[in-house]
């Protein structure tokens with residue numbers, strides 16, 4: 001790329017040096033074509049292929065390139081020349097596309113002046129379209145609606161545009177019609193970015209004020225911050241202060257994205273770039289924090305900072321106890337790069353030594369578990385994910401716990417509170433009945449119901465724990481894939497919650513305990529023991545499985561004893577078949593945990609989650 005810092009700032013002093021900068025993001029519901037459109041824009045601006053080469057271009061700043069370390073997607077700096085010869089710098093900032101990361105999305109949007117809001121012309125407005133649009137509105141951004149995929153035979157751009165107007169109040173006539181696939185509408189989009197998105201404001205001479213919207217850890221450079229400079233100027237050797245962390249650092253290097261990290265001289269108001277300042281701990285440099293001058297400070301930090309806070313917890317245990325240290329080292333490594341992930345050692349009577357890990361949501365949990373297994377070659381048992389409960393004890397003490405094993409006995413509890421979310425679901429009207437029933441089963445309370453053409457937006461308040469595991473799958477299957485959902489955290493509400501313990505062979509398995517609403521204890525207890533009896537392999541003796549509350553047994557089932565040997569089936573001596581069976585048995589054992597003489601497979605730990613009615 002030929003665009004450098006100087007393209008924008010060189011020449012005689014410009015009265016408005018940022019007039020030729022546009023900072024924007026693309027937001028959309030999943031699969032509405034964000035990546036395809038971004039690639040098409042890159043191609044049009046001559047940067048195609050460079051995004052794929054990102055790993056190499058990162059070389060410009062010497063970074064660790066160890067196997068398994070994926071460097072986050074960086075913003076991309078592009079050069080756009082209009083037909084009249086005017087040249088502009090575009091900073092296209094990527095946003096994560098999942099509700100677990102909505103806070104990160106909102107900070108990335110805060111680094112922009114505008115967004116392209118994509119809507120798939122064959123699907124129309126979906127739940128994430130609405131939530132993302134509101135994040136953009138909250139950040140006072142200019143929204144350019146783009147009706148995408150108009151090349152599709154099923155495209156109905158008129159109604160997609162109408163839905164945007166009806167649901168979000170974005171005027172339909174301003175929508176650009178486009179296709180990331182065929183390239184239709186791309187020139188119009190680029191012109192709209194110049195015309196409609198305002199240039200970034202800010203005084204380069206004011207005290208420094210820069211918003212951190214992303215970061216990653218590098219073994220050589222320490223934490224690299226992705227920043228949007230709102231006021232002031234920053235260069236190497238400057239003393240800086242992270243306002244919420246309350247810590248001072250000295251800037252090592254600054255630069256821009258081109259794509260990749262290119263070292264530059266300075267970053268000033270309006271610019272998007274990166275900073276390395278010898279920061280060793282990613283906890284000190286959290287997304288949403290404000291960087292200011294150490295000696296010349298801005299009056300107020302950028303508003304809306306929230307420390308990364310895990311909301312879903314689960315125990316992770318190595319199936320092989322020998323792997324404990326390996327797991328700890330891997331967790332430490334992942335944590336270096338992820339301020340939102342937490343872990344602490346935990347001991348379970350049933351599972352031995354492991355870690356209680358905190359995540360932003362289930363997707364985040366899945367990503368981390370998968371990386372541990374794939375990149376670090378670990379075999380893990382994960383306990384059921386749980387939310388954080390707030391318990392007021394009879395002695396007035398309040399404590400928070402996310403571990404059902406630690407939940408106090410009923411006689412010590414005055415009150416329990418659980419987190420709620422505001423859930424919005426978008427679906428065709430034909431499925432409203434069954435979806436409302438599902439939401440009722442999940443203890444949801446309806447807030448609003450809006451008709452948008454032939455579709456309906458339902459807004460519910462629901463306990464977070466109720467949608468944690470299989471809710472999304474159930475919603476999709478009930479609506480034949482047509483419903484979409486998104487949510488935000490609402491805070492705590494009182495709930496009549498009980499702890500259900502599970503006993504296998506007359507022993508309580510602490511790692512299987514669950515917290516459940518009073519109205520569901522019996523049905524859930526029943527389901528868990530039945531499922532457990534199904535998945536626990538038969539033994540030489542019958543194994544009782546029981547669900548208990550305190551001393552009271554609420555459900556029981558029995559794993560029947562073996563009747564015959566598994567090999568007995570293939571007498572006649574087909575050796576290869578025998579081998580296959582033995583191998584199958586061996587595989588099945590990989591993720592089991594021995595309890596006394598009974599082996600419990602990973603599936604059993606997840607049985608507690610299938611609350612399906």
Ligand SMILES: Nc1nc2c(ncn2[C@@H]2O[C@H](COP(=O)(O)OP(=O)(O)OP(=O)(O)O)[C@@H](O)[C@H]2O)c(=O)[nH]1
Nearest residue numbers: 030031032033034035036097148149152179180181
């Ligand atoms: N016909 C048509 N298909 C498109 C267009 N844009 C994207 N697609 C297809 O739609 C699917 C999703 O496109 P992506 O660009 O991956 O969508 P995305 O929004 O980035 O998806 P996530 O990254 O998963 O959120 C892919 O199969 C694309 O090939 C388009 O303009 N026309």
